[in-house]
Amino acid sequence: xxxxxVAEWLLREEGLPLTNLLFSGGGHFYLLLPEKFLxxxxxxxxxxxxxxxxxxxxxxxxxxxxxxxxxxxxDRESFAGRWQExxxxxxxxxxxxxxxxxxxxxxxxxxxxxxxxxxxxxxxxAVNAGEEKCSFCAGFEKWGEALIKQPYLVKRWEREKxxxxxxxINHPEKVFKALSCExxxxxxxxxxxxxYAVNNMDFLSxxxxxxxxxxxxxxxxxxxxxxxxxxxxxxxxxxCG
Numbered sequence: 001x002x003x004x005x006v007a008e009w010l011l012r013e014e015g016l017p018l019t020n021l022l023f024s025g026g027g028h029f030y031l032l033l034p035e036k037f038l039x040x041x042x043x044x045x046x047x048x049x050x051x052x053x054x055x056x057x058x059x060x061x062x063x064x065x066x067x068x069x070x071x072x073x074x075d076r077e078s079f080a081g082r083w084q085e086x087x088x089x090x091x092x093x094x095x096x097x098x099x100x101x102x103x104x105x106x107x108x109x110x111x112x113x114x115x116x117x118x119x120x121x122x123x124x125x126a127v128n129a130g131e132e133k134c135s136f137c138a139g140f141e142k143w144g145e146a147l148i149k150q151p152y153l154v155k156r157w158e159r160e161k162x163x164x165x166x167x168x169i170n171h172p173e174k175v176f177k178a179l180s181c182e183x184x185x186x187x188x189x190x191x192x193x194x195x196y197a198v199n200n201m202d203f204l205s206x207x208x209x210x211x212x213x214x215x216x217x218x219x220x221x222x223x224x225x226x227x228x229x230x231x232x233x234x235x236x237x238x239x240c241g
Contacts, residue, residue, distance in 0.1 A: 003027045009179045046100045055169040061097040065089040139171040146185035147216045156182045156193030
């Protein structure tokens with residue numbers, strides 16, 4: 001979901017429709033943007049990686065790469081070649097994923113980040129005495145509980161841009177809010193956001209706008225979601241891959 005929100009945020013910042021999102025899945029996305037975006041590529045890369053650094057301290061980063069296209073590149077063979085080219089550039093960028101932050105955030109990256117009396121039992125972040133989990137892991141835990149209980153996931157874009165998030169990302173929800181987006185689980189569809197029916201392809205009858213597959217349990221028997229869904233929707237899963 002984070003990669004999808006980042007992709008949509010870039011489109012919104014550039015004033016482009018969702019149709020310019022060519023693919024999004026597995027933590028990857030491909031956008032078709034005006035060539036002038038190349039002038040802002042480094043700025044966006046730094047902006048987004050700074051956000052992820054504030055939230056994850058280098059455990060998670062964004063690789064943002066681009067190649068220019070011409071009219072001649074839009075035939076099948078040429079387009080596939082350009083697609084492979086941007087993938088190769090992205091692989092090279094992964095080897096220096098924090099390079100974009102070094103110039104302006106060198107001290108922030110290599111200096112001690114936090115102080116605390118003990119560490120989170122899940123992610124090893126520093127926490128105060130008597131606390132077992134940090135606020136980030138506690139937030140993920142609440143999301144996991146909501147995933148089991150709530151049938152809908154909602155994505156809602158905010159009109160106003162958030163204030164500076166520096167040193168303020170202490171919960172997974174705030175990562176999305178820093179991108180002017182609110183993501184939450186709900187017991188019913190909402191009118192002012194995009195509502196996904198969780199693990200339910202029959203989303204239209206449920207009043208949702210789309211459906212999304214999110215693993216919400218460990219399969220231990222033949223009654224697991226995937227096996228049931230293959231029986232109920234065999235052609236649907238072939239189409240969805």
